[in-house]
Amino acid sequence: MDERGYRDELASICKILYDRGLTFSSGGNMSVRVDPEHIVITPSGRNKGMLRGEDMIKVNLDGEVVGEGKPSIEVGMHLIYYRMRDDVGAIVHCHPPYCTSLAIMGERLKSNLTPEGAVLLGEVPIAPYGTPGTTRLVDSVREHVFSDCLIMERHGALAVGSDLISAFNRMEELEFHARLQFIVGDRAREFDAEEIEKIKQG
């Protein structure tokens, strides 16, 4: 895919996230790798339901803007993944209501409630709070860079994938599991380690 294609796909994913109620107003930020040294990321402070491909900002892995515009304030958090993991091709960070409720309470997301959760999500750590746009937040995320999903304390959720569709699928599954946890409450029992191993091998 060429850069134009990645930009348009990113805009489409933003629109789906917005329409599905996984992100609101200008909240969240999403990015995709366009070549080994560059990503495109959502611009700062814009409603995610109304973005076009040409609105996305191109940035190199050192955080320097290529061309025009102001990238998301949380670009540093995205760059950590792209620099440290060659397998990450896209990142979706947003503030879905159920995940964010767990994040506010500092409560662990139970990811092993269904087979899909066990396969897609794995163990989901909570990254301690850091003010958006600060090195403290970047450092907090770096601690868990090898997890594919994160709950960010008092903030929201983050999911990575080899491409935008897989990062989006993880975010959707993450929010579905958080929602199940609220519906089922104390009776939300996770698979034991033996069953999780069997599911992953299947």
Ligand SMILES: [Zn+2]
């Ligand atoms: Zn955020």
